[in-house]
Amino acid sequence: MKIVQIYSNKKEFKDVHFNEHLNIILGEVKDKKNTETDSHNLGKSTLISLIDFCLLKGKSDNLFLFKNYELFIDFIFFIELKKDDNNFVTIRRAVENNTKICIKFHERPNQNYKENLYWDYENLALNATEKSENPRHIVTEFFSLEFHEKYDLRKLLGYFLRTQYDYDEVFKLRKYSGKLIDWKPALLDLIGFKGNLLGNKLALFNQIEVTKEYLKKMKLELSVTDFESDVINSLIDAKITDKQKIEEQINSFDFYKTEREINRSLVEEIESEISRLNSIEYRLTFEITKIKDALSRKLMFDLDKIEKILSEVNIYFPNQVKKKYEQLVEFNQVITQERNKYQESTLLKKNDELEKVRENLKKYNEQRMEKLSALQEEDSFTKYKKYQQQIIEIDVEINQLLNKLEHIDIIKTINKNLDKLKKDYEAATEKLLVHLEEPNQTYIKIKNFFRELVQYILNESSIIYFNVNKEKNPDFHAEFVNVDETKITSQSDGYSYKKMLCVCFDLAVLMTYSKSNFYHFVYHDGTFESMSDMRKIKYLQAVRHVSKKYDIQYIFTALTDDIPRDSNNQTIQFEETEIALVLDDRPDDLGRLFSKRF
Template sequence: MKPSKLYSNRPAEFVAIEFEPELNVVLAEIRLPENRDRDTHNLGKTTLGRLLDFGFLAGRDAKFFLFKHLDRFEEFVFFLEIELLDRSYVTVRRSVAEASKIAFKKHAARHQDFSTLPDLEWDHVDVPFARAKELLDSLLDWRALKPWHYRKGLGYFLRSQEDFRNVFQLRKFANLHADWKPFLAHILGFDAELITQHYEKENELKEAEQKATTIRQELGGEIEDAGKIDGLLLLKRQEVARKQELLDAFDFRSQDKADTKQLVDQVDARIAALNQRRYSLTQNRKKIIASLEEDQILFNPEDASELFREAGVLFSGQIKRDFQQLISFNKAITDERRGYLVEERAEIDAELKTINTELNTLGKRRSEMLAFLSSTDSFAKYKHLSGELVTLRADIESLARQREFVHRLQQLRTDIRTLSEEKMHLQAAIEADVETKNADDESLFSRIRLFFNEIVEDVIDQKALLSVVVNQYGHLDFRAELLDDAGNATSADRGFSYKKLLCIAFDLALLRAHLDEAFPRFAFHDGVFESLDDRKKENLLAVIRRYTALGIQSIITLIDSDLPPRENEDRVFDETEVIIVLHDEGDRGRLFKMGAW
């Protein structure tokens, strides 16, 4: 349930760290004046959390410092001793060179050194990585996390600096919400199965909708009515049967009769109608062209002025001016009329083009039908009918494929309606569950939110609210907010120092609420006092001590400049609480007794 010891096969370069059951302080002292204003010091206080995660079998990441600087760490083998629920211990051995081969040994006494223990004396050796995680999961036996794996929520209890940016969404939870929200809901006391089912149903619904969209695209705007397709298939098949009978009987009289009727009733009638329409359009087009050519004003006011002057009539400019106004008025009307005429001519040209195309098609069809009717060669007619039969059967095959698509589309629409209804029922169930747990003062979530507020209020004398709501999509939204005196949310939690405090409060409240269950009982918090004023540091330290007294192991890291001040050279921490002191006076002050990387 708690880390007990971390050591390696190279003690000269990595000194063993023995953890106490309660408070453990990793103190970094900045002794050189030139380093006091630096933001980072690379002493290793943050690295300790990463090593603990490595011992808890974190997956291999090329960016992880052990693998990124393999030339420095390839020879290292790390050992993590963990206290279990029954007060026994298990030691996990993991090398850097063969990080996917793990060894385990259970033992009764704490703070052992198995760095030189032969393989024969280990309980399990060279266990493959996936199997090793399952084995460690069973040894830890954190039943309160089930059905999730022990590593799922480990980030809440091994908070790195990157994990202080969001109270709920850890850095490793950067992927889909469906991957972490059900787990978080579970450890907060909500019905995670409902939430998991809702995400699954949502995914099924999205897949069905995507398939329906794909089918509509494949249909390409063709008929989506299965009834209409079935009707067309019926007619096409009837026509195929009739033509097949003619071919089988080698008797084309009924086909001649049918073609004659079609030629007279349909083809010739349509050709005549189109010719009449083409004639009418052609006449209208000629009139429009003539109107466009005639729309010119031939009157010249200058010539008229000269004519009146020679005739001795007083002109005085008035008549000329009136004629110019008249011409301008006529020109405006003429321009507007020309626009309408040009537009009408374009429409006529487009319709004539369509008519000519259709007439060409009908003319070809008429010629083929006449050739068939006038032909006395039965084999030629047989060949012609056979071609039509092939075309009809191709049409039937195309319609049959189209019908399959349409039937599939109809089935998908039914599935979509069913999935939508099921999703709505799940959302209603989630809302009911959240409402019930919120209203129940004895629920796990109510206890967590009370502990959370108590921690924050003890540290900064301000109330804090932990809340869970269901949004419009049926998903849970988790919120951690500071409240003003009127109970309204403030923006104070947006600052990094207060955001870190909310994260620490959440982790501790979570651990305390699960003290009676098989649940982790430790928390690692990096840079715990950064950016807090001295009084708030004292308050937070008091909270941490109170929680360690309850049985929660706390591992905190800090820089000496972040320590709250003391009078008379009193120490902030007891000597037993400070498990390691780091400093900047050479390589021996680092976590790894070697140069920075």
Template sequence: MITRIYANDKRFKAVEFQKGLNIILADRQTESDDKDSRNGVGKTTLINVIHFGLGSDLSKKVLPVEEIKNWIFYFQIELKGTLLTVSREISNAGIVEVSGQTDNLPIKPEVDEKTGLVFYKLSEWKKLLGICLFNLGGISEDKYVPTFRGLLHYFVRVGLDAYSKPFTYFRNQTSWQIQVSNAYLLGLNWRYATESQLLKDQDGAAKALNTAINNSIVPTKGELEAERVRLQKVVDKEEKELTDFNVHPKYAEFQSEANKLTIEIQSLNNKILILNRKLSRYEDSITSESEPEIANVSSLFEDAGVHFGEGVKKSLLEAKQFHLEIVTNRKDFLSAEIAEIKAKTSVSQSKIKQLSEQRSIVMNLLKTHGALEEFTLFQGELSAKKSKLEALKEKLTEIQSMTKKRKEIKSKRITLDSKLARDFEESKPAWEKAIEGFNENSLALYNHPGNLIINISENGVVKENAYKFDVEIPRSTSEGVGRMKVFCYDLMLVDKFAQSSGVDFLVHDTTMFDGVDSRQVAHALEYANTKGQESGFQYICFFNSDSVPHDDFSKEFSLDEYVRLRLSDKRPEDSLLGFHFELPRK
């Protein structure tokens, strides 16, 4: 039980709770106008403070953290028959300090050697609460398992959506959370709900792959096979090349030498080309050189009737001799030049031959060896191709096993159904007690009892979920009766756990009774008080003063006896925290 909540800041309105009915009342002042609101008095804030004490994460969305950053909240709570005082600071929310007898607790607190502070880390505090309130000891941190915080929300509901359906506490709550949590709370084997969810995951993956293939999002089996064959051939070829790859430590030097030899050979070839062009011109010139014909000149003048004298004829002979000497000298010069060009060409050709032989040796070495950098790069590229090939093979295996896997899933579901049916019968006393409790609660409020309905598989196969939960109350189409389904369910749960020394408090916000007939509200409060006194649990609820059904209570029932705290909307200091605040919009 939670017996007291207070804070180190005196503005906080401390509150004490007792067994049975506990009412937090928000008074509407007679002088308040329509613009005043009781939404800021702190009813929901107190629920969030309770959650904070019970291990919720600190959030600016539910508490004005900046305004209360120096606050410490204190909670007096009874665990395993021991009354503890628990404190949790806003500025150090990861630590929960405790005082009281802790020897009989299943998890021992830590002690600060310097300060003597006795405390739990937040994770250990939640683990302790899970064991003490829900007997969650021994459950590993696996996927799809019941958790303390997940179960607690059925006993301390927050928000409008939390009161829509008995089996959920927030909108879009996942199917597995609903299945596992409610199965655990009702005494069913929650592990079958977990197993069913795991099978659903596997089936979903198989369906997604099949859909992707059908929609051409991923390649077909035939396309993957073709790519595998092509890539396998490339990998085999490159593996052999890599095996034959010889690394030479001076590969770079040889490569540089080969380039140098190539440049030198090219230069010599260019030189020979120039020499050959020059040789061709000289050979043409020597061929075209001829002696002068003086007789032709004399004949030409004689035919014209001009006769040279002996002196003129002598001069022509001398001129002929002079030109003959010039031609002879030029032929001698050209012959010498041609001989020199041929000699130079021969030398260059010999040099080219020598250099070519040297280059051949170097190129052969380069051809049969490789550089270390090239080998490493080659090795990396081959490794990437091998990885791609393995991925292709895995994808092919996945596609090939898809049909087989779905058959296996169906087989496992049939097996699960068999185990589920057997266990459902064996756990009959537990879920029958839950059904009886719900029937009893609804009968106390209406002329006809409601039904808590628990079904398992359909036609011998667990298709989606291991369990199917529902509740029925006559006239449940109205919003008010729909809310009372939640009331009857929650009251059944807290009654069940309180009788087995588990969680023994139930907290409902004003939303619980929105739209409910005033007579049913009065009956519900009186009934919750009676059940709480009998079974030893607390029913903590919040009301606005003008929503209390004073005229519908029985004569012996006095509401004021159960009002533990009054809050007001008139002044900020009359609110829970002693000041008004605004939270960020969600």
């Protein structure tokens, strides 16, 4: 992939045509006496941001187009890209409807589609979920870019569009401020390792952290721990024993003590029946209460909560954990439905039976009141009711303890999953560490090219290497070493030297992939700044040589004042074809990229 040109529907914008190899974007300060002139606002750095936008970057409110939205609302931009001599693609993207993308494939370069009405793809949604309608996917597949099965054209593009803010780290770009899993596996792929091994390890780590948090929340919500089951079983046994004792007292209770001899046989008959009916009534009431309580109980955990907590797990294991919880929920639901069906039927029968018992009780009580004026049974009856209430309370406590046992089973299931994840994580870590020690020809090539470039440009020895950090993840470094190459120096901490390390790494990667379907361009912003003339000349010679030998399109920006002078104090000259664009600070602002300040 190379950039052929970038242009706009507005004449205020300076169209830019790039050549196949070395391209310089020059900024010239014409009025050096004017202290208010701004050589850093000509558009040199703006152009790299615009190219990034045209290459389907997501909308950012910090981009100059949207920070100055009213100034650019009517602008439409076109970028033409080259695959080979017979295959080109033009991407159209407007500022106003910036998420609608048009794509045109063509066989000849330097086309002008400002007025074009027919596009191969028109108004594609930038973030379309369907791959066949996603512009990033379509462009990626057109170029058959290396790693296209894993990543779209945006994933690794940052290494080849370096702004002045992207030289702080060689391997970690400024945009990689998110989680390690979002960028480091791709870096490993880029330099010849198997990024999926690190990705798998990081995904398992994220899963473990999410599961730990979920376990913590469930323990708090369910108020149990997984080691309480024996305690709870012992409590249930004790409660059952207590209930049996109370039932024995009820069964042997004497309801027939009387203080008077008034038609004893009749009284015994009535009282016996009332006592029997009272026992039946309380038994039925108790059973109905239990049935209603059982019918009102619901599943104690919420799958939506679980899905929300486990959302990060879906990166590498979209169904594994969720399925286990869904199966648990489904099993409980089936059992609950069958139980409820049976209990609803039983409840109707019990209610009918209770109604008949109460009708008979009413009848016998009326008879008793007629036959007896006083009967010393109030104390006995009160005790009976007290025991019956105790049985109800014990049953409630038993049910609560049974619920806790169910909750403990949930906690145990989560702990088992956590233990498995930890074992999988240990295995994934070991697999990654073994792989990092295996021969890697791509990595060796990149390291060798990098060393050659740094040696030529800076006359310094340097190395790329990695170490394994305390999380067992590889950290990559680019450093200078002393003459005998046994000790790393702090020279690489200097900004201009670190910038050149970034430049050499990017070029080393492109040199390694020069025969592959990959990016064949790189844009480095402000590389001349803070360098000595000797190093600038060496750098310029290196990029000229590399761009031609490896067919790499090299674009960089510089101020005319930063162009180096040779040993004869003569300004180094560029070939006319090497100057892609000249910008300046003339008072009318027509020399700026957009012919205006903003």
